[in-house]
Amino acid sequence: MASYLVTGSSRGIGHELVRQLAAQPASEVSTIFATSRSVNAPLQELAGQHPGRFILVPIDVTDRDSINKAVERVESIVGDKGLDVLINNAGVVEWGWLKDMSDLNDTFNVNVTGPHIMVQAFLPLLRKGSMKKIVNISSSVGSIAKQPVYRQVPAPSYKITKAALNMMTVLYAQELADEGFTVFxxxxxxxxxxxxxxxxxxxxxxxxxxxxxxxxxAGVEVNGKFLNIHVPGWENNPGFNQYDGKELPW
Structure with a gap:
């Protein structure tokens, strides 16, 4: 049985992460901590469907106080078993061109500093967990090597911050490797x-x-790696994106 904490779970990818986790049997996924700045009706519905197993926890990843309070709440539930998996999903994207970029600081605070503070705050609980996994949701548009492909995607602050998140992932992977962590x-x-x-x-x-x-x-063999999902039939897609389950270039 594994416990998961997911940031940014009120919509989009984050909400689907907690929904699919909740659909797994309790023998595989014991507790889901669905965190977000505010609770909406879909999250409340999931909590009602899975009482005692689906826990709503307020977190603003740019607010250290809210993260510290969340650590106390999670610790009161998991106790000495700790937290098994942290998924840093919360993120923002602003559309526009480089010459007009004015949101870099705000985007950096959410997409990079936020995951950093989350790891720092929850590391004591993750050390007690059995799986010791930290997963950062990145994007192929953060690949420097692939920028000739994504040159016309108008999201400069998003690209910059995802590239920074990738580097931070490698640093944490190196820092925690001797403790048996898998960070990717x-x-x-x-x-x-x-x-x-x-x-x-x-x-x-x-x-x-x-x-x-x-x-x-995934086990320790993917520690520090930048991975692509695998979708059968998309391995050699002729468009911008291919989903082959392999490593993405930095």
Missing amino acids: CVSPGWLRTNDANAHADLSVGTGVEGVLGMVRN
Whole structure:
């Protein structure tokens, strides 16, 4: 039985992560801590469907006080068993061109500093857990090597911060390797999370299924790696994105 904490669970990828986790038998997923800045009706519905197992925890990843309070709440529930898996999913993206970029600091605080503070705060509980996994939700558009492919994607602050998140993942992977941790980042693909992404490659369910498969099955062999989900039939897609389950270039 494993316990999971997911940030940014009120919508999009985060909500689908906690929904799919809750659908797993309790023998595999014991407790889901669904965290977000505010609780909405879909989260409340899931909590009602899985009482005592699906726990709503307020967290603003830019607010250290809210994170510290969340640690106390989670610790009161898991006790000496600790927390098994932390999934840093909360993130923001602003659309525009480099010449107009004015949101870099705010985006950095959510996409990079937020996961850093989360790891720092929850590390004592993760050390007590049996799985010791930290998963950072990244994006292939954060790959420096692939920027010739994604040059026309107008999201400079998102690209910059995801590249920084990737580096931070490597640093934590190196720092915690001797303690048996597995720290990696994964790109869930271009997903149809809302109307603005209605023309994206994959459904959010497909992308999240790929992510959770990696979380469950990956061991220390993927520590410090930048992974791509695997979607059968998309391995050699002629478009921007291929989903082959392999490592993405930095």
